[in-house]
Amino acid sequence: MDRPLRILFIASEVAPFAKTGGLADVAGALPVALRERGHELMVVMPRYASVNYQKFGLRRFWDSMGVWMGTGQLWCGVNMADHQGVPVYFIDYNEYFGRDGIYHDAAYNDYLDNPYRFGFLSRAGLQLARDMEFAPDIVHVHDWQTAPAAAYLKTWHWADPILGKAASVLTIHNMAYQGVYDSSCYPFLGLGWNNFNAGAFEDHGRVNFLKGGIAFADMVNTVSPTYAKETRTAELGYGMAPMLNNKGDDYVGIINGVDYSDWSPDADRLIPAPFTPDSLAGKALDKHTLQRRFMLEESPDIPVIGVVSRFADQKGLGLLAQAIEGIVNSMRVQFVILGSGDPGLESYFGGLPARYPGRIGSYIGYNNEIAHWIEAGSDFFIMPSIYEPCGLNQIYSLRYGTLPIVRATGGLDDTVEQYDEATGGGTGFKFWSATPGAVYNTVGWAVSTYYDRPQHIAQMMQRAMTQDFSWERSAVAYEEIYARAMANKARL
Ligand code: ADP
Ligand code: GLC
Secondary structure (H helix, E strand, O other), X not given: OOOOOEEEEEOOOOOOOOOOOHHHHHHHHHHHHHHHOOOEEEEEEEOOOOOOXXXXXXXXXXXXXXXXXXXXXXXXXXXXXXEOOEEEEEEEOHHHHOOOOOXXXXXXXXXXXXXXXXXXXXXXXXXXXXXXXXXXXXXXXXXXXXXXXHHHHHOOOOOOOOOOOOEEEEEEOOOOOOOEEOHHHXXXXXXXXXXXXXXXXXXXXXXXXXXXXHHHOOEEEEOOHHHHHHOOOHHHHOOOHHHHHHOHHHEEEOOOOEOOOOOOOOOOOOOXXXXXXXXXXXXXXXXXXXXXXXXEOOOOOOOEEEEEEEEOHHHOHHHXXXXXXXXXXHOOOEEEEEEEEOHHHHHHHHHHHHHOOEOEEEEEOOOHHHHHHHHHHOOEEEEOOOOOXXXXXXXHHHHOOOEEEEEOOHHHHHHOOEOEOOOOEOOEEEEOOOOHHHHHHHHHHHHHHHHHOHHHXXXXXXXXXXXXXXXXXXXXXXXXXXXXXXXXXXXX
């Protein structure tokens, strides 16, 4: 990039402030990486009740900011905090965000006013930049929640002296969540019935936030090249394939980076013992501690397979559920499972330690420290995803020398190299078929390699640990699509 850009990020979750999944990791780390490359950033997100004022050092920025929506003006407050040199602004509007949950209540019921909450966030992010006279070159929005901002730029703010030149980039982290609602919320968005058509916000008579965003954004991307290809097809496009194919070259895939200051075994402050590729003694200790924590047989020789996941259909844990008992009954192997979500899977995986004591450990819930322990102390990490836009845990696993066992879909296929039995090459074990049998066989393959070809495992661990998925690389790729978005906007 030949000059520094001004970039406005608007996102519904940003780590470390609020997180349900990888979107937050990206919205937290990418701005920092871009700032380090000389760009000027501002990030806007909601102030959920769970965003702790003291813990994150929030301070009041503005007591009141008026935000026009289609049905009238709403007044909110604005707080701010510093995040590794990037200013993050929090939209304070109790009626919408003053709840502990981000998208749903504790019983996983989606909040019924989500289209209002995130329509408002989309507009408020732009309003804040405008009132601060922060004239962005790029407005970078994420998923359906903030997709409407791309449309506001081409409608309300078309001739705006501050926002009028901004080009928009929409990053899609998951095609399955599109924000589809009854059309009664559409007037609130204020985007005009002329944009409620099949080429933009309308979807079988309902409002589709993501679809509108795809139509209006100057560039659209998703988080891996393979998932970009897959979503251009009916099977994984969830109805968006025609829209995405219409974008032609303006829809691309960029692999996420990972934050190695958080997820690297030499620097990780959450794990019992640090380690490096040259000195793996710490990893042995981490494995022992993990086995003890989960009351598994404490043996350095039995391979441990880790799971850290949302329990959602996407993650393919139903396949693992159908295979895991056959695996532990026929192979000398242990599992440690961390996750939450689907109540059926929660009770199934939660009940396994009692039925397979010493061989399966599990923790039902969300726990970052245990996630780190599992990455560090396991020998293998399994992700049998049905689809996976990028996936971060397999990339963390590589860095910890914990070899991924993955279904070859989306970002999993792009980041893991298949084991080559002839040479000991590769960084993990991949399978294609979405069946319990394929999970069983591939785990069997990994476990037999562990016992029979330990020198191959050692070689793969070395290769895995030295892979580079730093944000620096992804930030360069984002600069390229920012330039293309600006060129696309300038042509209009
Ligand atoms: P997704 O965003 O689809 O859930 P990713 O692999 O991109 O998948 O990101 C998952 C992120 O959430 C990782 O940072 C992972 O460590 C974290 N995570 C998921 N479930 C849990 C859990 N139960 N406890 C702790 N961290 C979790
Ligand atoms: C989504 C996807 C995941 C991806 C993350 C960050 O949550 O499910 O694969 O890594 O977004 O882009």
